[in-house]
Amino acid sequence: MSTFSYTLSARDGAARTGVISTPRGEIRTPAFMPVGTAATVKAMMPASVRETGADILLGNTYHLMLRPGAERIARLGGLHKFMDWERPILTDSGGFQVMSLAGLRKLTEEGVTFKSHIDGSKHELTPERSMEIQALLGSDIVMCFDECPALPAERSAIEASMKLSMRWAQRSRDAFGDRPGHALFGIQQGGLDEELRGQSAEALRSIGFDGYAVGGLAVGEGQEAMFGALDFAPGQLPEDKPRYLMGVGKPDDIVGAVKRGIDMMDCVLPSRSGRTGQVFTRRGVVNIKNARHMDDPRPLDEACSCPACRNYSRAYLHHVFRSQEIISSMLLTWHNLHYYQDLMAEMRAAIAIGDFAGFEARFHAEREKGDL
Ligand SMILES: Nc1ccc2nc(N)nc(O)c2c1
Numbered sequence: 001m002s003t004f005s006y007t008l009s010a011r012d013g014a015a016r017t018g019v020i021s022t023p024r025g026e027i028r029t030p031a032f033m034p035v036g037t038a039a040t041v042k043a044m045m046p047a048s049v050r051e052t053g054a055d056i057l058l059g060n061t062y063h064l065m066l067r068p069g070a071e072r073i074a075r076l077g078g079l080h081k082f083m084d085w086e087r088p089i090l091t092d093s094g095g096f097q098v099m100s101l102a103g104l105r106k107l108t109e110e111g112v113t114f115k116s117h118i119d120g121s122k123h124e125l126t127p128e129r130s131m132e133i134q135a136l137l138g139s140d141i142v143m144c145f146d147e148c149p150a151l152p153a154e155r156s157a158i159e160a161s162m163k164l165s166m167r168w169a170q171r172s173r174d175a176f177g178d179r180p181g182h183a184l185f186g187i188q189q190g191g192l193d194e195e196l197r198g199q200s201a202e203a204l205r206s207i208g209f210d211g212y213a214v215g216g217l218a219v220g221e222g223q224e225a226m227f228g229a230l231d232f233a234p235g236q237l238p239e240d241k242p243r244y245l246m247g248v249g250k251p252d253d254i255v256g257a258v259k260r261g262i263d264m265m266d267c268v269l270p271s272r273s274g275r276t277g278q279v280f281t282r283r284g285v286v287n288i289k290n291a292r293h294m295d296d297p298r299p300l301d302e303a304c305s306c307p308a309c310r311n312y313s314r315a316y317l318h319h320v321f322r323s324q325e326i327i328s329s330m331l332l333t334w335h336n337l338h339y340y341q342d343l344m345a346e347m348r349a350a351i352a353i354g355d356f357a358g359f360e361a362r363f364h365a366e367r368e369k370g371d372l
């Protein structure tokens with residue numbers, strides 16, 4: 001049984017590139033993880049997700065515990081078999097989704113009780129139950145059960161929340177046990193405060209994890225504040241382990257995060273936007289529902305090799321979006337995920353040859369050209 005390990009292969013300033021080895025395959029970093037919340041990356045077959053270049057995808061404890069249920073998925077052979085994705089899966093631990101989705105929540109030292117947003121049934125999540133659910137799913141990278149405070153908040157509230165999350169991180173570590181080939185990632189909290197985030201990083205380091213996430217960001221603080229926190233937060237975390245920024249982001253957020261030392265990211269944006277007609281290209285966002293595309297014979301992005309750009313015109317994509325045809329979500333999601341993976345591949349290659357600055361200049365220059 002091979003183990004879980006991270007090899008850092010090159011640096012360029014704070015940016016890094018490397019490989020995470022897992023029993024289910026390798027993850028090239030910097031990596032973007034498509035979100036497969038309900039055991040599917042919406043509108044995509046798993047083989048298509050792989051074709052976009054994804055090495056790993058994300059699942060959600062919160063959604064899967066409510067429907068179809070973690071024990072049911074375990075009885076059916078685990079999440080990989082259930083959704084026909086045999087490569088690595090990272091699962092979020094549920095606390096964040098409870099706070100953003102569930103009703104009637106009650107937070108105590110023990111954990112969180114809440115009512116399902118699906119059918120109103122009552123549930124409880126604790127660090128121990130979250131670890132049990134993620135083990136039942138068969139997750140390769142398990143996230144600690146944490147509490148993510150809504151911003152803005154008083155420093156005292158952020159401090160109290162961070163300290164609760166650190167006690168939950170210890171309980172998560174204790175409950176995770178020893179599972180060779182499976183990883184447990186700690187989650188740094190502390191809002192935008194450098195001292196609190198430093199305390200959180202030290203608490204996590206003393207517990208010891210296989211990787212470290214920067215949590216508590218992408219919660220409405222805006223890009224400038226997020227980059228401000230990323231100017232110090234990744235560097236507070238152990239150098240020899242992967243650093244994962246949760247819930248990010250737009251293409252320029254991702255470039256800025258990699259520049260500041262982030263190795264992994266996940267976001268619903270490319271897949272969700274694929275369903276709402278927002279298309280990411282090298283020159284910025286194209287709203288395909290705009291009438292100006294109605295007669296446009298050009299592909300979305302001349303430089304893209306995805307099926308939407310190889311085989312279809314903007315006019316066709318405009319038509320099927322307007323007609324609410326299912327193929328619209330398929331093609332636009334595929335393109336967006338393909339574009340995100342191309343971006344990651346370009347950054348990995350640029351860091352490997354010490355040209356991240358050149359990549360970054362080209363990335364921003366392209367977006368200035370307009371003519372979307
Ligand atoms: N922006 C986000 C997104 C997901 C998160 N998940 C967890 N467990 N914790 C956080 O702080 C998150 C923040």
Ligand SMILES: [Zn+2]
Pocket residue numbers: 300301304305306307308309310335338
């Ligand atoms: Zn494309």
